[in-house]
Amino acid sequence: MLFTVLTGLITSSLLVPFGKIIKTKWSILLPVIPITLFLFFLWHVPVVANGTNVMQHLPWVPTLGVNFDFRLDGLSLLFALLITGIGTAIFFYGRSYLKGHVYFDRFFAYLLLFMSAMLGLVLANNILTLFVFWELTSISSFFLIGFNNDSKESRKSAITALSITGLGGFFLLAGLVLAGNIANTFIISELFAQHDKLVSHPLYPLIVGLVFIGAFTKSAQFPFHFWLPGAMKAPTPVSAYLHSATMVKAGIYLLARFTPVLGSTDLWNTTLMVVGGVTMVYAAIHALFRTDLKSILAYSTISALGILTFLLGVGTREAIIATSVFILVHALYKATLFMVTGIIDHETHTRDITKLSGLRNVLMPVFIAALLAALSSAGLPLSFGFIGKDLIYEATLHYEENWALWLTTLAVITNVGLVAAGFMAGIKPFTGKLPQKFEQVHLPYKSMWIPPLILAALGFIFGIFPGITGDYFNHQTANAIAGENTDMQLKIWHGFNTVLILSLATLAIGTVVYLFNKPSEAKLKAIERLNKISPERIMMSFGQGIKRFSVLYTNNIHNGYLRSYHLKIILFAELLLAYKLWLGGPIQIDYENLTPLSWYEVGIVAILIGALYIVVTTKSRLTSVVSTSVIGYCICLLFVFYSAPDLAMTQFTIDTLTTVLFVLVLYKLPPFINFVRREILIRDAIVALLFGIIISLIALRVLYEPNKTEISDFYGENVYLLAKGKNVVNTILVDFRGIDTMFETVVLAIAALGVYSLIKLRLKSSEKE
Template structure:
């Protein structure tokens, strides 16, 4: 990319975030009309990316960006090819309509500005995800979509159900993000590249690796949780607690398709293996069947659409991993078709709820006269979802059957799964699009009427696009379908499916699907009752399992915290010193790194023996002291003896430091002890004393052995030579030790001073504690008066 194009692309990626910053202010200033202004931000991004269509259609893949962390070869870079460009156009184009729809749906809501801020943040996060070339950039935006979806799903934060759904979505998708991070790091180490464009151009870097299965499991962990594949499908329908604009955007063009995008992106380097072509079709097929069965169980329009989204995502995953020649083309066509008809139907469901006061399909009917525009958009979208000509959904369904329908047992099995799932989705689509509008009028909580333009504009535009993209399929395939399929397959691909059906097995399967779908529509009430009985017989599902998992996790955390955080300083110190002793002694024991037995030193002078003896006597005095004050003073004697030994062996600076530390320690500890009413004697029993003595001896022995082993290593004088050579030249100081402390380690020294200062302030606060003018006795002190004990 040229510099100007790179700058404009970065701006296009940033525009949703800029709009998010301005959203609250513009909403306060303009009210619901702010949606028209805020829609300009995704509109500008859409137009920018639209300009790349000719180059991408010609087979080019464009990259750009800039260095982020050059030392680690990490960049803020993007990749524009058929796959990412299609997603970018869907995200910004449908996002533009969602912003306008939100302005009408939340008109008058006191938190409309906050909502528009969140939806634009969500848009920017998803746009960054699909455009990312850098592994790190991909992960950052991946997690941003989880965070922003958490904010959107929990928008009605006063609702317990909304808070639970938001937490559930964050836990599931955020946990999957950690799997993805591990997978990307593993791919990074195996392929030795940090960018997707470089990975895709390598000659089979992953499939032949012994770590392929590990990479596959980690990547699928991220993709399956994000795209709600079985058994992680439960979070997506619960996300319907979010306002309808979120549902429409989440299900059509954004987060739930992020996992599908990831699988499509990595298909050229991880696909076409037995594991890939087994795991993806099996879990995708299961998700398709489970999603459609649960969809016909629902009476809430949004929930019915949500479960069909789960099913559609399963179908996309199944096609992505199926491995036949045309499966990828089918997945590409269905992804685009699904984005158009599902976004429209969700907005229709929200419009019905907004204008009639209910989404319960059993309480709706006869709205065709009151809401003719909404009915037309709903019917057109349902025709596309049902796979009927002349809509784009028909092209997708024909290509699906053309890709799956072969003579082997595997193909027959997955073809039956596709026919079953598509038939149930056909029935669900027309339940949503017809039941509320046909038949006799039903009294609704609100007097139903056609909504304002902001509410019906989105579904009408998407429904019309579903029609035009099929009628002008040659252009659609040239600019969208073929470049996208080429990117997913990793080789040039031409999609040529049109609204003119090809006589043969695929058309026959389409007719079978339509007939079965009509039967589902006509028997929806009995089918709903049958599914209710089945679910009741099966008992709690994954959703209840999630609650059990979280409850168990909380109980485990509580018990672990009770053990680790007992509230007793003595227990903390004991565990700490046990850990220190274990680190110092167990490691050399396992690896045979104990030092050699030292030889007894010769030539020690009498005065040196004297200070050594004073140090030993000080230690024994501490042990045998009957009260704390005597122990503190004895500890100081031992410290002074060590300081004198430093002085005798030519380390006056270290000796001076030791003198200061010991003096301050004795003074401060004495001051504290005289201010606190503590037990004057050691009240520990013999057993506790033996345990403490063992730990103390183990720590002392461990440090001694560690220092002895360290001195056996040949001395490396590189730092000595460096400081001797540069202390005078760089820091202009003759005293090398002072230069090291003040200049070379200045920040470290400042940190040590800060620690001493904070400690002093804490001690000052402790000794100034008063209760009614008297010193506060220590809690649970056995020698404190009864009235002062806790």
């Protein structure tokens, strides 16, 4: 299964050098990847339908417990099929949509990256791998949302989306690691067995809270929902892909995946019901006031995600069955509607439903696709949406007595809103009279209108023959979420009962709302007045606050004066060290244990003090630099006396080079001008003296502490056995802690590049003048 993830990643990176080729007719090769992957997953359907889970284990960083563990069960399979299946449609569609675009190659590189990240996310069986792919989806969606990078709005939306989902990612990581540590395993399939241990742990509420923040930010749940409408700035193929089947469903996937691990508690269910309930009603009502097609779809998507969260919260067997079906229902009709919107936008250059009408005359096949999708979204009998809606009502009606009525009411209100929103997006632009300016509108490429038509048709095929999805994978999806056999059977006809009446009533009221609701600019303005108290505004002002804080912080702490940095660093170190010393109590010095002084040691210390005196009193920079290096050499000699040759050698060479560097720099500075005030000199002297005293005290304290030799013993014993060396210092550098050394060399390289470019760059700008 690793290859399914790697194919996209590798092709994505190949598009960097070979982008030019893919812009030509060879772009037909692009959809081959999602098709192949789709067929691969389709081939696994019978295997998974038997209840077998396909597993793969590849060590990555085994010592840290991070491995490529992949597992394909009903839930992963449903998502993998959606990602690759809808991905195929999007690849065909996007190829025509962006034909001739300057960044055509870049677009598909991002899209492939995103697809692979999503696949990795749903296939991962290790929570750390899952997290890596989770973050990768945030990052790749950032590029996709901000694809029109010359538009300020688009860039802002991309940053908002990244900061919200990225922030959620932090919380998620914390939650996952906590859960993994408590359960003592990072393997998701092993976590299922630890459900009782996790749920009874005192940290359980914290874990659930952290995981929820991760899922809610990603799946645009209230109050984090506002990044999603903003993300509509992306090209339409991206919106269709990200918001129908993938990105936003990742949060739902996470919740579903962890339901058997963390679920079935009051905390889990109530929170999900409340958050999902608020989101679905809030967004469904909001959708009715929008005039932009994509905005309507954005809010109805948020509402649908709310329904999914809500259903997971209800958590009964029926609710879980409803979840597994509704994921598919929504993906099919929402992807279609988005693609239809894209076609309308592409051909008429507007998405305003108050301006669009009568397009059925010119875009007939597109209208059929839109109509089928809108009807499925409305839950017309025989559509797949009808089955989905039935299951939702069944789930709410069969909940605990006292609450059933309330939950059903919420579900009905939401669905009424969704019916109307679906009609607004799928039917409104096509009905009525065709305005003159749209008479020239013509059908786009076949590859743009066939994919939505197929997806929309599937919405009815699955509706008429529900056994196709029900028996093969939705059943296993529900089993995977519930963690037990749900015994699910999808039927086209449930008999004449309350559920059917509710379903038909929803459809009727929804149609009425659609007919009487006339969204207009004025209404939109009115509702936007409420924005002042919206979570978006609160988040934004929070962001502004961080900005203001960073300005203050930068001006006061990071003021760019080296001397001020030194002072602060040293003062801070003094405070910490002094506090630690004070905690340790009085220091006693055992003069008996000290080695006697030899004459050469005394001599060196005398030179050292002399050099120090010169450094402090001299009026010349060069003299002070040279005296400082004398101090350095004296210390080298002390290292030699106390048998640390490696240290002495390094210090000696470094000291030499530093002096050279100083001389080179100081040579170019103006002559020494004594502009320092007396008070500052005294302050610096006090700080310096204090530092010296504290360090000396620490040195004395170290002598007094019992000698711990585990570490040096370890190296002493293993240096030849493990690293085949005899010089402990060097083997630590190149073997035991080699990774550290590697990154240190990288830091050095960056420093060198920094100096090089700073100096060269300055030269160039002066040349320009």
